[in-house]
Amino acid sequence: MAKPKPRIRVPKSVEAGVPFTVRTRITHPMHTGLQRDRDGNPVARRIVNRFRVRYNGAEALSVDLEPAVSADPYIEFEMAVPESGLLEFEWVDDDGSVYSLRREIAVG
């Protein structure tokens, strides 16, 4: 399997306290563990089981994902921030891998 590739969409600048939309998506097969391959062999479970967002080091969002979530999980949410800072995103894979992205946000 090709390495999962995360992407995010965040405004470059926002106003203090005004909600804005954050979109995230990661390419991932999200194998449920219940499927079989063409030869009838079980395909081992492998999903992104956790998604976390921090702002200036503080947790802003934490999501547990379950096997029913379809491939290439897409998560969109709104947030508001009081000051400029750093948004950090983490996707945790069943195999232990952690994929991360970060983005500066300017308030003003």
Next chain:
Amino acid sequence: MNQGEGVMSQWKGNSGLSRRQVLATAVAASTALSAPAVLAQGRPRVVVVGGGAGGATAARYIARDSKGAVDVTLVEPTRAYYSCFFSNLYIGGFRDYASIGHSYGALAANHGINVVHDWAVSVDRDKRSVGLAGGGSLSYDRLVLSPGIDFKDGSVPGWDLSQQNRMPHAYKAGSQTQLLKAQVEAMAQGGVYCMVAPPNPFRCPPGPYERISMVAHVLKETNPTAKILIVDPKAKFSKQGLFEDGWQRLYPGMIERIGPDFGGDKVEVRPASMEVVIDGEVNKVDVCNVIPAQQAGRIAAAAGITNDAGWAPVVAHTMQSRADENIHVLGDASHQGDMPKSGFSANSQAKVCAMAVRGALTGSKVYPARFSNTCWSLIGTDDGVKVGASYEATDEKIAKTDGFISKTGESAEVRKATYEESLGWYAAISDDIFS
């Protein structure tokens, strides 16, 4: 008029008569009436620009059904026509190159059409004549423009036609299609194929996504760790559910599409370094297939009959330009209403146009316009899908009356039958255009 002599020497009438023989007979007849000057006006002239699914069909139907009563000249720069439809199947290895190529020989030999291999570069609507790049001109009673598409300059920053060998469009079939296929086959293991998809409206709405399927089919066999990246300015696309279902089934994990929700509408390319910049994020790619924004082929603008968006508005009943009743516009170049820009649509519109032109010039009966279209796409081996509709002419536009589309979850037998139906269609429409 060297050009004219060149044209005449290619003319072959029905029943093996040469134009010279026909003229000799006609001159003898008119001499008997002592009115030779009437002769030139006696045989109405139609000039068709563009020898694709629209133009060649129109030329063929006008010449064939008027039985020599209308003088038909077809202006087309290339000597062999490679159809855009089915060119993706060539990329996927399901067709060979020769099988999508067609010659104009039969149109000249079987229907007496003057085939002129030149570019039409200007239209003098007052004098009713078309200027050719080679220097000649052709006068007409009715002009049919079926020039297909041209690309809008600057629609993909960093790309222009001078880059088409490094980042091919392959959206006019021919050497570009061969080049793209060769680039896909030469990709490094684990490389990235990127497509910059076009904004609406454009030629063949499912075309880019069928191409993705065909590239994935090739890579799955030869380069299974390769990735496909689609950068798309559109939120949605034709047969999206069918394609995405197929990609998930057949090519899981290989294809990623970046729509406008992730910056797919803010793209720039750097051909020298083979980079694609998506809203500021630099992606290194190995093959980059840039399909730019489109407009009617340039002759339509040169004729002064296009709208602000670059397409030529037409009257649905006859395919006449809304700006000039002596000009008809067919296929991709026309702004007509509900029909997609496809070879099937152009062929269907051409028959309506041919009937209207013959009616106007020879008084033959004209029936109410009916149109139809089907777009087949191949997702993988024997995995064909289709979308289609019937249409009628209203005073405003070509209006859809009813339609159909393949469903996800269809059986392998249904999908195979759909693919085989498309093979039959290709053979039939090729005959309908070129034989």
